Structure formats: structure tokens, C-alpha cells
Amino acid sequence: MLSCKNITELASTRLDGRILWYRKMELTVHLMMCKRCRCYVKQLNFLQKAFKLANEKAAGVFLSEDARRRIKQKLNEVTK
Ligand SMILES: [Zn+2]
Helix, strand or coil: CCCHHHHHHHHHHHHHCCCCHHHHHHHHHHHHHCHHHHHHHHHHHHHHHHHHHHHHHHHHHHCCHHHHHHHHHHHHHHHC
16 A cells, blocks of 8 residues: 555646556545545645636736737837
8 A cells, every 4th residue: 555655746746647547546545544645635636726726817817818919909009
């Protein structure tokens, strides 16, 4: 059985990409038995969603589609 340290590394790897099917099984079995790792993975998933949402909102606030269009229009006017 994998240790809790192995599980935290595996959970992080899973966020970055795909993991092998037997590793996924080991992760699932460990999470069923270990409350601390379940909590860790839950927090990891929450942080990933929060960062993704923050990035999407920041992109919308600082450079909306309308803002990009206006900037492009002004640049075209200046360079003519
Ligand atoms: Zn554990």
C-alpha cells in the first residue's frame, strides 16, 4: 500500500495530467481508508478550481473582449 506521502505526490500529479490506471486505483483505495488524504485531496481540488476561476475573472476584468477591440481600434488609428 502507498504511504500518505506517496498519495499527496500522486494527487498532485493527477492534477497536472493523467496517471496510470493502477495508480488511480491505489489512490482511490487509499482515499477510502485515509481521512487525512481525503481532506488533502479535497483542498487540492478546491485550490485548483479557485485558481482557475481567479485567472478567468482576472482576464475578464483586465482585458475584456470589448477592451481588446477598443485598444486595437486606437492602435490602428495611431499607426495610420
Ligand atoms: Zn493517507
